[in-house]
Amino acid sequence: MKNLNQVPLNGLRAVEAVGRLGNLRTAADELGVTPGAVSQQIQKVEQQLGCELFIRHPKGLSANAAGHLVLPHLTAGMAELSMALTRASESQGGTLVVSVAPVFAAKWLVWRLKRFYDANPSIRIRVDATTALVDPNASDVDVCIRVGNGPWPGLRVSKLLDQRIFPVCSPMVAADLTRPDDIRAIPVIRDGGSRFGWEIWLEPFGLVEADLREGPTFSDASLCLDAAVAGQGIFLAWETLAHDALAAGRVVAPFPERFSTGAAYWFVSRKQSYKAQQTEAFERWLRAEMAAAFEMA
Structure with missing residues (x-):
């Protein structure tokens, strides 16, 4: 893996993000830098590799033939790096990261979480309120509460409520x-x-x-x-x-x-996780709360 010394990781992240998202500004938002910085990082990577990876046009960047060869491997590699960080975090136990839609979090979930903490004092919850369809296999998110029809392959999925x-x-x-x-x-x-x-x-x-x-x-x-x-x-x-x-x-x-x-509400998590006990405890509690709230509906 000595060839990895040729290109800084930040440059590879910039190439991968633009290739995946197809837009400098969107990639910059994800990376937390300016579009100009992303563009400079890509140019530097291309210089270091000795070949161009993108075609420049007025609407942005698109991968050329070389880019199409490189980008799938970069995306897979970044996903593996992300998973390595997730696994390192999981090994320390602690916080269960739950991704939910903002409206579900604000109008229902947060008002009941104290009961979960009272029943499970050793488990901390971090609520990630987003409308994005987060993939637990490629992020630090442990649990997603999704509304839809499914299925979502590669994940553990169970129905909560119509x-x-x-x-x-x-x-x-x-x-x-x-x-x-x-x-x-x-x-x-x-x-x-x-x-x-x-x-x-x-x-x-x-x-x-x-x-x-x-x-x-x-x-x-x-x-x-x-x-x-x-x-x-x-x-x-x-x-x-x-x-x-x-x-x-x-x-x-x-x-x-x-x-x-x-559509229905679904409890979505990884098929295998170091936090399986915390995940199962949260699912049991969530099901009990929903049953109590909606049994007369």
């Missing part, structure tokens, strides 16, 4: 709702990033989304729920998002029907 949707609104707004058809008179709060529409809930009642009134739109489901609490209209929520607001009476579900989106 995702079911239903309208929620403030008690004041609910006073005007006695049957589903009444929704047509109420402003609808929309989540601009939602993966599903109102049709799932409306169709069983013979309604279509075109029947609904326009209302405010937000890019975050938490904001949509807050708008519903504030009486700005009716919002199509789901159980982990709306549960605590419903329990506190800040919103109500004017109709009892809840319908599945076809």
Whole structure:
């Protein structure tokens, strides 16, 4: 491996990141440097290797023939280095890193974690709130709570809960709702990033989304729920998002029907991990919490 002395690791990381992401700025964000620094590192690597790896064009960089030969090996090598660091961290025990969507973390998980700590005082949790589909096999993340259909090959995957949707609104707004058809008179709060529409809930009642009134739109489901609490209209929520607001009476579900989106919550982890005991303890606790919260739903 003496040829590794020819090129600094930072330069190889820059080449790999740009090759994988296809964009200088995105690669720079991942590496925590400026796009100019990434460009300089790539040029230096090319000089040291004696060949160009990328084609320069107005929209950025793309791998040339030599780059296509090199990049798969660099990506595989960086993944192995990342895993080596993860394994070193795992060998010390300690913190369980949990990747979850920000809205799930903010509206449901963080409010219950004290009960986990009380029951498992030797396990620490680090919540990584992100919408990115993190791969536990190539990162320091131990557990992912994913919403989707799966499958995710190469990982240990178990279903936690079906995702079911239903309208929620403030008690004041609910006073005007006695049957589903009444929704047509109420402003609808929309989540601009939602993966599903109102049709799932409306169709069983013979309604279509075109029947609904326009209302405010937000890019975050938490904001949509807050708008519903504030009486700005009716919002199509789901159980982990709306549960605590419903329990506190800040919103109500004017109709009892809840319908599945076809997606579910999944507990995702590595097939083999030094933290298997911590992972299993967290999964048992999470399942118990969900069962207690949604058994009457």
